Amino acid sequence: MAKVPVQFTLNGSEKAEFVESGTTLLAALRDKIGDTSPKGGCHQGTCGACSVIIDGELRLSCLTLAETCGGADIKTTAGLAEGGVLHPLQRAFLDAFATQCGFCTPGMIMAAKVLLDRTPNPSREDVVEALSGNICRCTGYEPIIQAVLLAARANSQNAA
Amino acid sequence: MSLALRTFSSMKDANAALQVSGTRYLGGGTLVVRAANEGDVAVSSLVRVDDPGLSQIAVSGGKVRLGASVTMAAVARHPELAALAPAARAVGGPAIRNMATVGGNLFAPAPYGDFAVALLALDATVVTEGGEMPIETFLAGRDTSRVIVTAVGFSLPRAESFRFLKVSRVKPKGVSVLSIAALLELAPDGTVTSARIALGCMADRPIRAKAAEKALLGCKLTQQEIAPALAAAGEGIAPITDPVASAWYRAEVLPVHLGRLLLN
Numbered sequence: 001m002a003k004v005p006v007q008f009t010l011n012g013s014e015k016a017e018f019v020e021s022g023t024t025l026l027a028a029l030r031d032k033i034g035d036t037s038p039k040g041g042c043h044q045g046t047c048g049a050c051s052v053i054i055d056g057e058l059r060l061s062c063l064t065l066a067e068t069c070g071g072a073d074i075k076t077t078a079g080l081a082e083g084g085v086l087h088p089l090q091r092a093f094l095d096a097f098a099t100q101c102g103f104c105t106p107g108m109i110m111a112a113k114v115l116l117d118r119t120p121n122p123s124r125e126d127v128v129e130a131l132s133g134n135i136c137r138c139t140g141y142e143p144i145i146q147a148v149l150l151a152a153r154a155n156s157q158n159a160a
Numbered sequence: 161m162s163l164a165l166r167t168f169s170s171m172k173d174a175n176a177a178l179q180v181s182g183t184r185y186l187g188g189g190t191l192v193v194r195a196a197n198e199g200d201v202a203v204s205s206l207v208r209v210d211d212p213g214l215s216q217i218a219v220s221g222g223k224v225r226l227g228a229s230v231t232m233a234a235v236a237r238h239p240e241l242a243a244l245a246p247a248a249r250a251v252g253g254p255a256i257r258n259m260a261t262v263g264g265n266l267f268a269p270a271p272y273g274d275f276a277v278a279l280l281a282l283d284a285t286v287v288t289e290g291g292e293m294p295i296e297t298f299l300a301g302r303d304t305s306r307v308i309v310t311a312v313g314f315s316l317p318r319a320e321s322f323r324f325l326k327v328s329r330v331k332p333k334g335v336s337v338l339s340i341a342a343l344l345e346l347a348p349d350g351t352v353t354s355a356r357i358a359l360g361c362m363a364d365r366p367i368r369a370k371a372a373e374k375a376l377l378g379c380k381l382t383q384q385e386i387a388p389a390l391a392a393a394g395e396g397i398a399p400i401t402d403p404v405a406s407a408w409y410r411a412e413v414l415p416v417h418l419g420r421l422l423l424n
C-alpha cells in the first residue's frame with residue numbers, strides 16, 4: 001500500500017510523517033510519532049479514551065484518518081504540562097482522586113479542556129454533558145466531575 | 161488495515177470513483193472508519209470531496225439547505241436552527257457530534273439515524289449531482305445508492321410546530337430505544353390540520369407513522385382525542401432488536417412515548 005505524507009502541528013511543534021493510506025490518527029500518533037497519551041480503548045468511537053483536540057474541537061482519533069489532518073492543529077494531553085508544571089486540569093485530577101487505572105484520563109482531560117476553554121465556569125450539568133462520550137470503568141465518574149469543577153474554580157481564582 | 165483514501169476536488173470525478181466495488185464515501189467516518197477498524201473487509205477504499213460548499217448552512221426565506229458535510233455540532237449551535245437543535249444534540253457525545261455529518265446520518269442503520277428521523281418528518285429533499293428527490297424515496301433506495309449526497313433542503317419549521325423526542329437508557333448520550341419527530345400544524349382552536357410523524361428504530365431505517373398521522377387529523381391534542389392515533393402508531397412497524405431493547409419492547413413503548421410527545 002502506498003504511503004502518504006501527513007503534516008500537522010502537534011502540541012505546538014511541526015510533525016511530518018509518511019503513513020500507510022487509511023492509518024488512523026490514533027495509530028499515527030502512538031506508533032509513528034510516539035505520543036502515547038491518546039489511548040486505544042475500543043477503536044469504535046464508544047469509549048472516548050482516544051479523544052484529542054483538532055483545530056479547537058474534540059474529536060476521536062480512532063475514527064479520524066491521519067491523512068485528513070493535513071495542516072491541522074492537534075492537541076493531546078501530553079502537551080498540557082508546561083516546564084514540568086502540571087496543567088490545572090491534571091493537578092485537579094490528582095487532587096480529586098479522579099484517576100485510578102488512568103486509562104480514561106487523557107481522554108477525559110481533553111473533553112474537559114474544550115469545555116473549560118469555552119465555558120470557564122461550567123455547571124455540573126455542563127460537565128456531565130461534556131464528558132458524556134467518555135467511559136470510565138474505575139472511578140464511578142463522580143471524582144472526575146468534581147475534578148473538572150475544581151479545575152474551573154482554580155482557573156477563576158488564578159484569573160482574579 | 162488497508163484502506164486507500166482518495167480526495168477529489170470535483171464531485172463528478174468522486175462519483176465516478178465511487179462506482180468501483182469496495183469503494184465508499186467518507187463523511188465524518190464515525191460509521192465507515194469504525195467498520196474498517198472492526199475488520200469489515202467490504203470497504204477497501206474511500207473517497208471524499210474537498211469542497212467547502214459541502215459544509216455550508218444556508219437559511220433564507222424560510223428555506224434551509226444543509227451541506228452533506230455539515231456536522232451535528234454545527235446544526236446544534238446554529239442560531240437559526242434552534243428547532244432542529246434537539247435532534248442534532250441527540251446524536252452521540254460531543255466528539256461524535258463534531259464528526260458525524262448530515263449526509264452520513266441519512267445512511268446510518270437503526271438504532272442510529274436520529275437526525276434523519278427529524279429530516280423525514282420535515283419532508284426534506286435529498287440533493288445529489290443528478291438532481292433532487294424526496295427523503296422518503298431516498299431512504300427506500302439507499303442500500304443500492306452509489307451517488308454522493310451533496311445537501312439536504314427543507315422548509316424551516318416554526319419552533320412550536322416541530323417536536324422531537326429520543327428515548328435512551330444511558331443519559332445523556334445512549335443510543336436510541338426509539339426516536340420520534342413530528343411536524344404538526346394546529347388551527348387556532350387547537351385542532352390538528354396537518355401531521356407528519358417519523359419514527360426511528362421502528363424499522364432498519366426511519367419510517368413514517370402514516371396511520372397515526374391520519375388518525376390525528378381533526379383531533380385536539382388531549383389524552384382522549386389522541387387515543388386512536390396512539391392505537392394506530394404500531395401499524396406497519398418492524399422494530400429492530402439490539403442489546404438496548406427487543407422489537408417487542410420497542411413496539412410496546414412506542415404509543416407511550418408518542419403520547420408524551422403529543423401532549424407535551
Ligand SMILES: Cc1cc2nc3c(=O)[nH]c(=O)nc-3n(C[C@H](O)[C@H](O)[C@H](O)COP(=O)(O)OP(=O)(O)OC[C@H]3O[C@@H](n4cnc5c(N)ncnc54)[C@H](O)[C@@H]3O)c2cc1C
Pocket residue numbers: 044045046184185186187188189190191192193194228229250251252253256259260261262263264265266267268271272273274275307308309310333334335336
Ligand atoms: C459511539 C457512537 C455513538 C453514536 N450515536 C449515535 C446516535 O446517538 N444517533 C445517531 O443517529 N447516530 C449515532 N452514531 C452513528 C453516526 O455517528 C451518525 O449516524 C453519523 O451521522 C454518521 O455520519 P458520518 O459522517 O460519520 O458517516 P460516515 O461514517 O462517514 O458514513 C456512513 C455511511 O454513509 C455513507 N455516506 C456518508 N456521507 C455520504 C454522502 N454525503 N453521500 C453518500 N454517502 C455518504 C458512507 O459511505 C458510509 O457508508 C453513533 C456512532 C458512534 C461511533
Ligand code: FES
Pocket residue numbers: 039040041042043044045046047048049050051060061062063
Ligand atoms: S478508542 Fe476511540 S473512542 Fe474508544
Ligand code: FES
Pocket residue numbers: 098099100101102103104105135136137138139
Ligand atoms: S480511571 Fe480507570 S477507566 Fe477511568
